[in-house]
Amino acid sequence: MQWLRIASISSDSSARQNVHLAAEWVKNKFEAAGLKTESFETAGFPLIYAETPLPATEGEKKPPVALVYGHYDVQPPEPLELWNSPPFEPVVRDNQIYARGATDDKGQVLTHVIAVCEWLASGRTLPIQVKFLIEGEEEVGSANLEEHLPRLAETLACDVVVVSDSSQYGPGRPAITCGLRGIATYELFVDGPSHDLHSGSFGGAVMNPAIALCHMLSSMIDKDGRIAVAGFYDDVLPIPEIEREAWKRLGSDDAEFARSVGVDTLAGEPGFTTDERRWARPSFDINGLTSGHQGEGVKTVLPAKASAKFSHRLVPGQDPKTITQKLQEHFTQHCPAGVKFKLKPDHGAGAMLADASSPYTKAASIAVESSFGVPPVMIREGGSIPILARFQEVLDCDVLLLGWGQNDDAAHSPNEKFSLTDFQRGIQASAALWQEMGRI
Amino acid sequence: MQWLRIASISSDSSARQNVHLAAEWVKNKFEAAGLKTESFETAGFPLIYAETPLPATEGEKKPPVALVYGHYDVQPPEPLELWNSPPFEPVVRDNQIYARGATDDKGQVLTHVIAVCEWLASGRTLPIQVKFLIEGEEEVGSANLEEHLPRLAETLACDVVVVSDSSQYGPGRPAITCGLRGIATYELFVDGPSHDLHSGSFGGAVMNPAIALCHMLSSMIDKDGRIAVAGFYDDVLPIPEIEREAWKRLGSDDAEFARSVGVDTLAGEPGFTTDERRWARPSFDINGLTSGHQGEGVKTVLPAKASAKFSHRLVPGQDPKTITQKLQEHFTQHCPAGVKFKLKPDHGAGAMLADASSPYTKAASIAVESSFGVPPVMIREGGSIPILARFQEVLDCDVLLLGWGQNDDAAHSPNEKFSLTDFQRGIQASAALWQEMGRI
Numbered sequence: 001m002q003w004l005r006i007a008s009i010s011s012d013s014s015a016r017q018n019v020h021l022a023a024e025w026v027k028n029k030f031e032a033a034g035l036k037t038e039s040f041e042t043a044g045f046p047l048i049y050a051e052t053p054l055p056a057t058e059g060e061k062k063p064p065v066a067l068v069y070g071h072y073d074v075q076p077p078e079p080l081e082l083w084n085s086p087p088f089e090p091v092v093r094d095n096q097i098y099a100r101g102a103t104d105d106k107g108q109v110l111t112h113v114i115a116v117c118e119w120l121a122s123g124r125t126l127p128i129q130v131k132f133l134i135e136g137e138e139e140v141g142s143a144n145l146e147e148h149l150p151r152l153a154e155t156l157a158c159d160v161v162v163v164s165d166s167s168q169y170g171p172g173r174p175a176i177t178c179g180l181r182g183i184a185t186y187e188l189f190v191d192g193p194s195h196d197l198h199s200g201s202f203g204g205a206v207m208n209p210a211i212a213l214c215h216m217l218s219s220m221i222d223k224d225g226r227i228a229v230a231g232f233y234d235d236v237l238p239i240p241e242i243e244r245e246a247w248k249r250l251g252s253d254d255a256e257f258a259r260s261v262g263v264d265t266l267a268g269e270p271g272f273t274t275d276e277r278r279w280a281r282p283s284f285d286i287n288g289l290t291s292g293h294q295g296e297g298v299k300t301v302l303p304a305k306a307s308a309k310f311s312h313r314l315v316p317g318q319d320p321k322t323i324t325q326k327l328q329e330h331f332t333q334h335c336p337a338g339v340k341f342k343l344k345p346d347h348g349a350g351a352m353l354a355d356a357s358s359p360y361t362k363a364a365s366i367a368v369e370s371s372f373g374v375p376p377v378m379i380r381e382g383g384s385i386p387i388l389a390r391f392q393e394v395l396d397c398d399v400l401l402l403g404w405g406q407n408d409d410a411a412h413s414p415n416e417k418f419s420l421t422d423f424q425r426g427i428q429a430s431a432a433l434w435q436e437m438g439r440i
Numbered sequence: 441m442q443w444l445r446i447a448s449i450s451s452d453s454s455a456r457q458n459v460h461l462a463a464e465w466v467k468n469k470f471e472a473a474g475l476k477t478e479s480f481e482t483a484g485f486p487l488i489y490a491e492t493p494l495p496a497t498e499g500e501k502k503p504p505v506a507l508v509y510g511h512y513d514v515q516p517p518e519p520l521e522l523w524n525s526p527p528f529e530p531v532v533r534d535n536q537i538y539a540r541g542a543t544d545d546k547g548q549v550l551t552h553v554i555a556v557c558e559w560l561a562s563g564r565t566l567p568i569q570v571k572f573l574i575e576g577e578e579e580v581g582s583a584n585l586e587e588h589l590p591r592l593a594e595t596l597a598c599d600v601v602v603v604s605d606s607s608q609y610g611p612g613r614p615a616i617t618c619g620l621r622g623i624a625t626y627e628l629f630v631d632g633p634s635h636d637l638h639s640g641s642f643g644g645a646v647m648n649p650a651i652a653l654c655h656m657l658s659s660m661i662d663k664d665g666r667i668a669v670a671g672f673y674d675d676v677l678p679i680p681e682i683e684r685e686a687w688k689r690l691g692s693d694d695a696e697f698a699r700s701v702g703v704d705t706l707a708g709e710p711g712f713t714t715d716e717r718r719w720a721r722p723s724f725d726i727n728g729l730t731s732g733h734q735g736e737g738v739k740t741v742l743p744a745k746a747s748a749k750f751s752h753r754l755v756p757g758q759d760p761k762t763i764t765q766k767l768q769e770h771f772t773q774h775c776p777a778g779v780k781f782k783l784k785p786d787h788g789a790g791a792m793l794a795d796a797s798s799p800y801t802k803a804a805s806i807a808v809e810s811s812f813g814v815p816p817v818m819i820r821e822g823g824s825i826p827i828l829a830r831f832q833e834v835l836d837c838d839v840l841l842l843g844w845g846q847n848d849d850a851a852h853s854p855n856e857k858f859s860l861t862d863f864q865r866g867i868q869a870s871a872a873l874w875q876e877m878g879r880i
Binding site for chain 1: 451640651658714729730823
């Protein structure tokens with residue numbers, strides 16, 4: 001709760017001090033537990049590193065090294081009016097803890113921190129070495145971690161990166177996530193007249209930037225939900241049949257899924273199931289629209305400008321830089337006469353695939369079953385953890401995604417929550433995981 | 441300047457007191473000049489009425505009665521950061537007075553108020569009776585004046601309504617405006633999921649309300665600038681050839697017009713000139729767009745809702761209620777599955793045409809030439825003064841639109857201004873007008 005009270009919003013420049021405080025908090029936690037701890041300064045927020053002692057080795061056999069990765073920054077809490085309790089004043093209702101960051105990602109990070117701290121507190125040495133890297137810019141693209149990664153390669157050297165920043169497949173259905181989508185985020189600016197114009201004196205004779213913006217955004221995706229940017233799907237790798245089959249056996253229920261998000265019906269790219277659309281097909285979302293008069297009442301202006309924040313989720317095969325080029329070409333073609341546009345790319349990262357058959361995945365399955373009572377299902381998730389693909393490249397390691405959250409935990413939304421039961425199970429599964437890895 | 445300092449923004453409920461203060465100010469002005477003055481209370485803001493004494497009549501001949509109509513409310517000043525000086529702290533730069541309301545409409549109303557006050561102050565009686573009706577809801581549709589108009593018919597009885605709430609054709613080119621466009625304003629709400637969703641976990645599987653909104657708005661107008669709502673043009677009356685010919689002779693310059701608003705090129709409905717598009721063809725403008733994250737930085741959400749404020753300018757033949765029906769049908773057809781829409785009509789009014797050959801128009805031509813040094817050109821304007829058509833119906837009178845402003849006065853925009861030279865000429869023309877009308 002102390003950690004959740006810190007409004008560590010990495011995208012909000014006015015919250016800078018809070019983000020540093022959140023870093024301090026977890027650093028102190030590691031130090032208190034006697035871990036060797038370091039804070040690597042960056043141009044942005046510090047990278048908090050900690051490691052347990054090397055276990056005693058028997059002869060040749062070298063026990064594996066696991067690196068737990070997570071983040072102490074959070075998404076903005078807006079819209080505030082939709083929260084039932086203040087986002088940074090955590091409360092427990094019905095065995096759920098409500099706060100921004102409860103599940104994404106402070107609560108889930110803490111399961112591993114506590115598991116290791118308890119293990120050490122009990123006086124026993126861990127059968128493997130566990131390292132921690134907790135950053136403060138995951139929600140804004142991890143640019144600084146990416147920059148520092150190469151020079152930290154030796155420190156962070158490991159066999160597997162363990163991440164808990166995702167969800168179970170459903171209540172009581174723990175999952176190991178073997179793939180994540182990539183991401184590319186943008187802001188699109190459309191500029192028209194030098195100032196807002198009277199829509200009576202000028203309407204019909206001067207291109208309206210908000211209309212131009214709607215035309216440009218509408219042209220990106222057809223009415224059926226297929227992205228209409230030329231070449232957008234060129235590099236998309238098809239979903240392996242074996243995974244499509246396995247996912248169908250998960251028995252997801254579209255009607256129930258629609259109810260859970262409060263819509264009458266789902267919508268998306270034709271020819272794919274809901275899980276396929278969410279996990280393994282690229283998507284386009286407008287994240288924000290801004291133009292003209294947004295206050296109360298009527299103001300009959302022809303606005304000088306309009307802008308949109310939008311993002312794509314990418315899948316294996318797609319490269320954010322290529323997507324940016326295709327978008328630039330698309331908008332150049334579709335920008336109406338009488339206005340100018342500017343496409344500003346923010347951050348981008350490719351998709352990530354993990355090895356579902358690695359010994360670490362097997363160890364994780366045993367550990368998860370021992371704590372949750374059922375074996376985990378193998379899934380993918382639609383979210384992005386941009387840095388994981390870089391870990392795989394730079395550290396030449398496996399990745400193990402063990403999500404303790406639920407799909408309805410409202411990450412990035414009002415009333416974000418995390419189940420205290422899943423919190424406890426996560427701690428137990430984490431402790432058991434180090435045990436099982438010791439047997440590899 | 442006293443009047444301009446009062447931020448009488450009728451669409452802003454927090455400015456209510458200011459709007460009443462602006463009403464008081466002009467009422468006091470009339471009383472100080474010795475006019476018989478009344479304030480008619482309404483559900484909204486008061487209607488300020490004043491009249492000059494009836495002139496002595498010679499035998500049968502009954503001198504005409506003119507009703508000066510104007511408004512003391514103003515548009516919102518936003519965006520404030522684009523003003524070179526605060527909108528409600530009037531300043532004079534280069535012989536122009538800068539303030540919200542300078543030209544629309546306080547400054548122009550004042551030309552008639554001053555002309556009549558000076559006339560009376562000089563001790564002479566006016567050759568005609570001049571009445572004033574200054575309202576406080578012109579910028580929000582004049583609903584209350586419209587409601588009270590019938591029961592005020594006797595008080596307001598007149599031969600011609602004189603309005604100065606428009607512009608000259610250009611600098612040194614005074615105009616008599618013989619037509620105005622009507623208006624229909626709306627807000628369109630699109631609702632999707634019950635709360636903002638994580639675009640990673642849900643993107644591609646749930647309809648994005650902001651994308652739905654862009655599809656729906658984009659579908660309203662084709663890329664060439666022709667409105668694509670079925671039946672939208674059904675009732676549009678063609679522009680009389682005689683007017684089209686006269687307007688072409690005005691010699692408007694598209695390149696210069698584009699420069700004056702700061703765009704490279706103009707755009708609009710094919711087959712019509714810029715003046716025709718602005719004055720006599722219906723238009724569609726998005727006045728505001730709102731959805732999702734508008735603050736700093738990235739927030740990868742699938743927003744729960746999106747909305748737009750938009751408006752149409754209507755031309756003779758078109759009825760706002762019919763347009764609302766056609767829009768409702770259009771959106772019902774074009775609303776994507778997975779979201780719901782709500783179309784909220786705000787205010788609507790038909791277009792207005794004045795009699796260019798009436799004796800009042802002839803009197804005005806002489807008066808304007810005597811003060812501006814050149815005869816006025818006959819034009820239309822694209823703006824709307826919703827109540828004028830109602831005046832014509834209820835009071836069975838002519839309408840005379842004498843605009844003293846300029847197209848670049850930035851009405852409804854930052855840095856609204858009014859030329860002090862035009863202000864003076866307006867006062868002289870107004871005084872001469874009563875003289876000329878006395879000769880009818």
